[in-house]
Amino acid sequence: MVKSIDLSLKIEGIFKTIAVSIGYLLALTPLVFGYFIFGYITTKILYIFALSEILFLCWLVLMIANKRYRKKVKSIIFSLGIFLIVMMIASIFGIDPVMSFWSNFSRGTGLLFLIHLFFMSVSTISIFDKKIWHQILSLMAFIGGIIALVIVCGYIGFLDKDLTIDYATFGNSSFLATYLLFCLFFAIYAGFQKEEKIIFGLLGAKEIRFLMRLSAVFCLIGLILSTGRASAASSVIGLMLLFILFLGFKGKNKTIRIVGKILAVLCVSGILFSVILLNIPNTFVQKEFSKFATNIRPVVWQISGELIKEKPILGYGMENFETAFASKANLSLFYASHGKELRFDKAHSIIWDTLISGGLLGLLSYLGIFAAVVYFLWKKRNKFWLFSSFLCLFLAYFLQNLTVFDSPITYFCFFIAISFLSFLETEPEKDQGKINILKGSTIILVIIIFIFSWFYFVHKQYIIVRMASSLIYEYKSEEEKIKIMEEFNKISIWGKYQTIELYVNDVLGKFKEQKLNPEFLKFALDQSMKVKKEKPNNYYNLILISNISRHLENFKLSEMVLKEAEAINNQNMYYLESLIDLKIAENQNKEVFEIIEKTIIREPRIQYLYEQALRLARLLKDESSVDKYATILQRRFNVLSP
Secondary structure, rough: HHHHHHHHHHHHHHHHHHHHHHHHHHHHHHHHOOOOOOOOHHHHHHHHHHHHHHHHHHHHHHHHEHHHHOOOOOOHHHHHHHHHHHHHHHHHHHOOOHHHHHHOOOOOOOOHHHHHHHHHHHHHHHHHHHHHHHHHHHHHHHHHHHHHHHHHHHHOOOOOOOHHHHOOOOOHHHHHHHHHHHHHHHHHHHHOOOOOOOEEOOOOHHHHHHHHHHHHHHHHHHHHOOHHHHHHHHHHHHHHHHHHHHHHOOOOOHHHHHHHHHHHHHHHHHHHHHHHHHOOOHHHHHHHHHHHHHHHHHHHHHHHHHHHHOOOOOOOOOOOHHHHHHHOOOOOHHHHHOOOOOOOOOOOOOOHHHHHHHHHHHHHHHHHHHHHHHHHHHHHOOOHHHHHHHHHHHHHHHHHHHOOOOOHHHHHHHHHHHHHHHHHHOOOOOOOOOOOOOOOOHHHHHHHHHHHHHHHHHHHHHHHHHHHHHOOOOOOOHHHHHHHHHHHHOOOOOOOHHHHHHHHHHHHHHHHHOOHHHHHHHHHHHHHHHHHHHHOOHHHHHHHHHHHHHHOOOOOHHHHHHHHHHHOOOOOHHHHHHHHHHHOOOOOHHHHHHHHHHHHHHHOOHEOOOOOOOOHHOOOOOHEEEEEHHHHHHHHHOOOOO
16 A cells, blocks of 8 residues: 555656646747748647647646645636637537637637647646746746847847847747737746745846846837837836836835825726727727727728627637638728738737627626636735736736737737636645545556547647648649648648648649649649538638639639629629639620729729729720729829829
């Protein structure tokens, strides 16, 4: 019996050591990237998948071995679980459950990814102690400071400015800036902790506080220098609130503390009021935002509002914004003032993205996470730096997400912050806990489940990413790519349709340049037709099929799929462009000229329509129309006709 207990303790020690090591490796996630398709995203996802599954395996064994690893469910992790359940239900009953589960290569934030992060949260809450948590947060803050220092070096010319400021290891300046936002407040929190030797026993409290405060300074500078304006502005607002809170809770006299608390209430109230006005059309806040940032966001939000009216309770399911948006997109997106951006897979607003993904229930459950966090932090207001730094962190994160969207790395940081607070909320076990004698059969069963999950969700997905990368990025003959595509179609789910679209567009582009035999374009058409069979309402695939068919002079097929696209949305500019090109290819110039003129009456602000009208007027030798549209192009759009 004693030997069995000793063996169980040894096994417990081994798995806990592995789990803690995984925690440190997770802190290195921002540095991970590879030369794969969307390598800044896919590499991090696979890395998180792999580490989360090992961590979850360790927790299962430890939880079976000792009851102290079975933490009580408290409000924060409970609210996170409720959000995940609501999004699961919304996705199951959404318009494309497969897409909701897997997402694609360029975004990667589907249900599968969130489930892995949730497993990570449950495991870290149950296994790590406060010392380990401080080490992980400090390590993340330190790495953030180093990345920010690289940005500074790029800004002053020591390194490539474009690579350091706009991309670094993130591939997107907005993702980089959001990561630095988290690191900034992690550094502030860690910079005011008094524990001795909280970094691997190497540095004392004074050294750590200095290092963390220095990292905070670098993170702030990196944010200001980055092109992620939303994160930079939100961080400044968060720091201003932190200063006001400092006056309210740490002021030297009662008067300063009272004034500080009043200012904090007014500040938070003003922020919440502005958030509401930002999402209401034509308010002064939304107009000022359009001047400062972009005109297109409010248009996308307005279209999102039309969409949510049709599915208000549970929305369309996660990662289905692009499909839903295509059915409501209108010609106004093609205005020059709107940047002529037509295709959106995100609303660039956490409010509207969550509404589309999970409806009102999804949004309420998401806001419930923040409510649980604020409630917990308010109870901990006597611990000022915990209360203030994390309150300002979540406020700044929420504010910047009003105009951007989450990526795998920002979701990861969000879940880390949630997990740490959930750990603090959970009452620690004072005793060692009851030790169970681990049975070999139990461990073997857990490991078998882990191996299956690892093989399918990590190893197999790595192979799929490699194959997709070979198709899109690597130089291979078209014959080799056909063989890869055939194998890819047999095993892929994650990123399948996105990869096919990228491949088909690449083949079409080469065909237009007369670099390919038509047989290769026919093979590409076959791939798109397979997508049509599996996803008949994929709007952009229908447009792609129409364009390929037109180049192959299969006008009947091109017209047929265009009618299907028309049934979904005939006000989408992709549809109108394809229709014009098809009619011109069929030599129906007069008919298409009439279509364009009718569209101009309805939408007189689109330059493209006047250019096409001028082109067709010349083909029809309609001199009065030629003069008319040439004059309009010159006067209205400052374009001289050739």
